[in-house]
Amino acid sequence: GAVVSQHPSWVICKSGTSVKIECRSLDFQATTMFWYRQFPKQSLMLMATSNEGSKATYEQGVEKDKFLINHASLTLSTLTVTSAHPEDSSFYICSARAYRGGETQYFGPGTRLLVL
């Protein structure tokens, strides 16, 4: 149990376009999901906390107008990279919080974004 999926697994887009990434909790409800970004050979950096039914909380330095987060249901959060540029190319990972013998984050497989 506690499976998190992401779609798409990879995407290539042109500079200036917008890209939407979906994060779904498949077998549990998640009021809180998290979005991370990982550059090559670096650690995960939290971008924002997505709360169902309310606005996301962004980490310092993350542009909320650039990275739009919507958490409209208990099983789905979306991250939209607006007007993507090559520097937005990265690996985006989501996680969902669940209670399994204690509070635990379950991670999705990640989405690799390449902006040309």
Added chain:
Amino acid sequence: AQRVTQPEKLLSVFKGAPVELKCNYSYSGSPELFWYVQYSRQRLQLLLRHISRESIKGFTADLNKGETSFHLKKPFAQEEDSAMYYCALSGDGGSQGNLIFGKGTKLSVKP
């Protein structure tokens, strides 16, 4: 400032040898510490957390508040232990609401 430090980018050991992945943290309150593992081509998954005080896949980790460390240990490494290991800290009273990750240590277990 909250910070997690994993000093080794790569740790290479032979099968059957003991392994210790180091993790030091900086936090003013009472943090909860975790170890996450990422096997090749798989997603990040929780290995263990300090409050559980349990052994998972032969790994243990003890929180040392005096040394602000949470090193991951296994007495006899196996080839299948080869993976990327991340130490993480949560300062929200134990909630995983805000995980801070170290840079990770790649463990390579040679036959």
